[in-house]
Amino acid sequence: MEKVIITAAITGSRIMRDAAPHIPITPEEIIQSALEAWRAGAAIVHIHVRDPKTGLGCQDLHRFRQVVEALRKETDLILSLTTSGIPGRNLPAEERLCPVTLKPELASFDAGSINLGGAVFINDPAFLDQAAGIMKQAGVKPEIEIFDLGMLITALRMHDEGKLDDPLHFQFVLGPPWGAPATPKSFLHLHDHLPPGATWSTIGIGRGFLPMAMMALIMGGHIRVGMEDNIYLDKGVMAKTNAELVERVVRIIEAYGRPIASPSEARLLLGLKK
Numbered sequence: 586m587e588k589v590i591i592t593a594a595i596t597g598s599r600i601m602r603d604a605a606p607h608i609p610i611t612p613e614e615i616i617q618s619a620l621e622a623w624r625a626g627a628a629i630v631h632i633h634v635r636d637p638k639t640g641l642g643c644q645d646l647h648r649f650r651q652v653v654e655a656l657r658k659e660t661d662l663i664l665s666l667t668t669s670g671i672p673g674r675n676l677p678a679e680e681r682l683c684p685v686t687l688k689p690e691l692a693s694f695d696a697g698s699i700n701l702g703g704a705v706f707i708n709d710p711a712f713l714d715q716a717a718g719i720m721k722q723a724g725v726k727p728e729i730e731i732f733d734l735g736m737l738i739t740a741l742r743m744h745d746e747g748k749l750d751d752p753l754h755f756q757f758v759l760g761p762p763w764g765a766p767a768t769p770k771s772f773l774h775l776h777d778h779l780p781p782g783a784t785w786s787t788i789g790i791g792r793g794f795l796p797m798a799m800m801a802l803i804m805g806g807h808i809r810v811g812m813e814d815n816i817y818l819d820k821g822v823m824a825k826t827n828a829e830l831v832e833r834v835v836r837i838i839e840a841y842g843r844p845i846a847s848p849s850e851a852r853l854l855l856g857l858k859k
């Protein structure tokens with residue numbers, strides 16, 4: 586059976602200490618949490634950084650550099666840097682795309698606009714063209730985040746136009762308010778539209794975390810977990826670390842019988858050059 590790549594999404598941009606007392610905020614906390622997730626079995630870490638004054642996500646290149654340099658020195662992790670900024674705050678394109686200059690192996694690429702909670706997360710066609718162009722030039726592979734079918738169709742169109750290169754890698758984000766729900770039927774509908782040769786992973790937001798991890802497990806995909814997506818280890822039990830969330834899926838993957846990919850094995854599976 587094909588190896589499973591586990592991605593740990595360390596902190597995101599929105600969940601604050603009042604809701605999640607253990608969520609990493611400072612660069613030091615983010616680095617420490619990523620190290621623990623790596624030791625627990627993650628091959629990829631998805632990184633946001635936070636503004637220490639507000640606690641919210643920010644696209645501060647200096648902070649990204651601090652985290653990236655430490656993780657490159659101490660681990661063989663694949664780094665996936667966010668270009669979302671704070672979904673719904675719609676930061677200027679240059680700010681959102683600045684982490685690409687650090688040449689991570691992956692960067693998030695949100696393939697369309699969507700209402701999230703009370704705001705609209707804008708990824709209009711001009712921004713997508715700009716993001717795809719900058720990533721291609723920097724040799725950074727887009728991790729194509731799909732919240733609904735229109736985003737997948739958009740990515741396929743951009744692939745046909747030569748803006749996104751093979752092999753495509755998709756990240757299905759199911760269960761956010763108010764995107765596609767984290768249900769098997771909803772996921773299968775998206776999965777039916779995957780192009781041949783693509784790799785893919787699932788994210789289940791909140792209580793969708795285990796159902797979507799299981800769908801990926803049985804259908805040959807990869808799995809993202811972490812405090813950006815879900816802060817509960819179990820019903821009513823908050824995760825204290827990202828490593829606990831990784832360990833939770835490691836146990837399920839091992840019981841099922843798929844091997845877990847190391848970072849170098851994940852590079853081969855994703856067609857990364859390094």
Ligand code: ZN
Binds near residue numbers: 597631667669693813
């Ligand atoms: Zn993110």
